[in-house]
Structures are given as structure tokens and as C-alpha cells.
Amino acid sequence: MxxxxxxxxxxxxxxxxxxxxxxxxxxxxxxxxxxxxxxxSTEEVAAGLKEALTNGVSKGSDLVSALDGYYKNPEIKIPFPPEVKQVETKLRQVGMGSEVDKFILALNRGAEDAAKEAKPIFVSAIKQMTIQDAWSILRGEKDAATQYLKKTTTAQLTEKFKPIIKQSLEKTNATKYYSDLVNAYNKLPFVQKVNPNLDDYATQKGIDGLFVMIAKEEKVIREDPAARTSDLLKKVFSQK
Known part of the structure; x- marks a missing residue:
């Protein structure tokens, strides 16, 4: 016992x-x-962020490059250049409102057309993202990756995007409409003549609109597990 x-x-x-x-x-x-x-691993984090950004860029570019992608989206619609707002106001007062509207439509059509060519530029820029920033981006704000991309690529994007949008503005007749409007305005009595650079304005607004949509797509991937369409994205974003 x-x-x-x-x-x-x-x-x-x-x-x-x-x-x-x-x-x-x-x-x-x-x-x-x-x-x-x-x-x-840090390699997986970097790869996951690049995949997320590539997805965001692709979806964002597709959205804005579609018909009315800019024109009917109040968040990114490109208005008459604000620095010469008096031109729009005065022309509408003298009965040229329809011509102004035609120009604004053509301006946004130009941005939509140019956005089709922007995707590969963004994707190429994403590939240059270094691994050192991976964790800080992952654990950053909801648009941290977009802000990183914006900070590191805007100058290069502007240089590459400008000739594309210049060609698109000519293709949609926005350049011609704008020239006609400015010439008509400059012929009015008692007005100060204007001639701002339409290409610079449209380029900046076009890029700004792309980043707005990319940030929205990044936010969705960060917050909605269903938007993480690969095992790598699920693994990486579960670490937050």
C-alpha cells in the first residue's frame, strides 16, 4: 500500500x-x-507592403482613369485654376459659362487619359522602396505607405507625368479651350492679363488625385481583412 x-x-x-x-x-x-x-520577416513585411501599394496603385489608377474618374468624383475633380478664378467668374458673367464648362470637362478628361499611363510609373517607384522603412510604415498611420511613396516619388512622378498629361490635354482639346478662354478674357476691358501654365496645374492636380485614391485603397487593406487577397498580405497586416 x-x-x-x-x-x-x-x-x-x-x-x-x-x-x-x-x-x-x-x-x-x-x-x-x-x-x-x-x-x-522584414523581407516579408517589405514584400507585403509593396504588394499592398501595388494593389492600391492599380485600383486607384483604374478608378481615376475610367470615364468620369476625375470629373464626377468631388474629392479629386479638377476645377478651373484657382489662381485665375477671376477669369472663370468674368467669363461666366459675360455669357461664356458653357465654354468654361467645356474646358473643365476637357481638363478632367485629360487627367483621366493620363492616369492610364501612370500605373507603371507608380509600380516602378514602389519597387524601389527599401526594406529599412518596412516596419515603420506597417505600424504607421493609415496612409503611411502612401505618404512614404508621395514623399519619395513626387519629383520623379511629376517629371514623367507632365509630358503625358500635356499630350492628353492636347488630345482632349483642353489646351485649345483654355487658350481660347484666356485670350477672350485678356481682350475684355479693364482686366489684368493672365496666362498661367496649364500643364503644371493639371499635372499637380492629376497626381494629387491619384494619391487620394491610393490612400483610400491603402486604408481599406489596413482595416478590412477581406481586402487582403493573398496569404502574404494576411500574414503581414496581422502583425499590426
């Missing part, structure tokens, strides 16, 4: 040690995972 009791005690003691050791192993694994982040 005494022997059986001792044997039972030893067995219980051994089982307790095994269970305790197993629990300690699990805790150590969790601690190691939390401290080292071994569940996802």
Missing part, C-alpha cells in the same frame, strides 16, 4: 513537471515571437 502510494506520488510529480515544462516552452515561444517578431 505504501509502495503504491509512493509510486502514485512520483507519477503525479513527473506529470506536473512535464506539464509545467510544456507550458514554459509555449510561453517562451510566445515571448520569443513577441520580442523577435520571428513570425514575419
Amino acid at each position: 505504501h509502495y503504491r502510494m509512493n509510486k502514485s506520488i512520483v507519477l503525479i510529480f513527473c506529470m506536473t513537471i512535464i506539464v509545467t515544462f510544456s507550458q514554459a516552452q509555449i510561453s517562451l515561444k510566445k515571448l520569443k515571437k513577441a520580442v523577435t517578431g520571428e513570425s514575419v
